[in-house]
Amino acid sequence: MERERVIVDERRAGAALPACLFAWLVPGAGHLYLGRIGKGLVFLGAIGALFVLGVAMDAGLQMHLGFDDPLAFLRSLAQMALGVPYFLARALGFEAGKVTSVTYEYGNTFTEVGGLLNILVILDAYDVAVGRKP
């Protein structure tokens, strides 16, 4: 019995790293990897919608690394937490956004909050992987 529990714990600990990595790369993928299909699809749909709507509202996706503008740096970190969709959108030419657009700041808020929520989702995937949550 004790040996079984140890094996299960080791398997869970081994799943934590890939689960977190997948969760960062694609919102919800960590939960899908762990077999939590419903939760994974909800996260993929909701956070994916926040990002797509944000980009559609002309959000800026500039990568600002460095402390000369701390707020822009934090904003970039939040957006980078979205993983592949963020880098894909930049590669497809949505990097600059449109500063003069009425919805520019709305778009920024949507994409930044989507990234921040994905950080919570990554932590939740970790908790599920190590058995702290069902």
Added chain:
Amino acid sequence: MSSHLLTLLVFASLVSVVFATLLREDRRPRFRFFLMSLGAFVLSAVVVGWLMYRFPS
């Protein structure tokens, strides 16, 4: 999306869905949490918006 209210509702709904899914495991409590969170988002935005309207400067 040109309507501020519609933008607010969409944003509040999507964020509330994620919060409810993260923080509640069963379907009924999750739905209740979603409604509470959505209501809190919308109500607080309307209250803050009203305050800003009353005190524009």
